[in-house]
Ligand code: AMP
């Protein structure tokens with residue numbers, strides 16, 4: 001069985017519209033799909049009324065937050081998109097993103113790259129704005145050749161566009177997800193580049209705050225990394241999730257859909273999500 005519990009559409013920083021993503025999932029024979037746009041459920045809302053016996057859609061979102069100064073992503077799965085606490089949280093996230101984008105624009109202007117906020121806003125269109133939209137603008141203007149170069153030089157950790165936004169605390173976004181009846185899943189634990197000890201502390205606090213799962217497989221990772229994540233999921237009693245973190249056909253990241261196979265002893269989160 002193919003599933004995907006983490007991917008992006010044009011409602012955030014993905015390249016495909018929710019409908020095109022749905023069509024791709026259909027074509028690939030994916031059985032279970034969660035669209036998890038950054039801080040937005042607009043893509044999910046555009047798809048939720050589709051009747052399709054071959055492909056089950058799970059309500060999803062990827063929320064930005066902070067824990068001990070680290071920018072952490074928490075995926076919410078199986079949530080009620082109409083819950084007022086969640087809706088209010090998403091409004092707040094959208095406002096934080098807008099404010100951050102204006103500051104990024106000001107900083108880039110001071111460094112000689114004018115009009116970046118306006119450019120990124122135009123590229124984002126209806127989407128919640130994010131650094132990838134700035135990366136695309138900097139490419140268009142010839143300031144960089146590739147989006148990755150934009151992150152390396154201007155937008156990535158420690159660079160001028162790395163504006164420390166006051167994202168809510170980890171426990172706050174977990175509360176929003178739980179209020180809306182969803183399962184909170186720690187996204188791509190390997191990406192944070194934490195020491196084993198610090199990752200252990202993050203997982204301890206994640207569980208205490210009401211987190212229920214973690215991504216044992218995210219995008220492309222080595223077998224060793226998968227085994228390590230599987231061990232942590234067992235140790236911390238977390239449900240195991242899997243997703244591609246697909247952003248579009250042109251990116252080098254993994255394609256849509258992952259085989260629903262986990263190392264021994266993991267408890268698949270999708271068994272708790274399937275109708
Ligand atoms: P933001 O949500 O605005 O903080 O931007 C983070 C997003 O930027 C991630 O979800 C990725 O899609 C993208 N991203 C992060 N690092 C890179 C990179 N080095 N190259 C290209 N895209 C990146």
Ligand code: MN
Nearest residue numbers: 008013038247
């Ligand atoms: Mn992204």
Ligand code: MN
Nearest residue numbers: 062073187188
């Ligand atoms: Mn993420």
Ligand code: MN
Nearest residue numbers: 006008062245
């Ligand atoms: Mn993601």
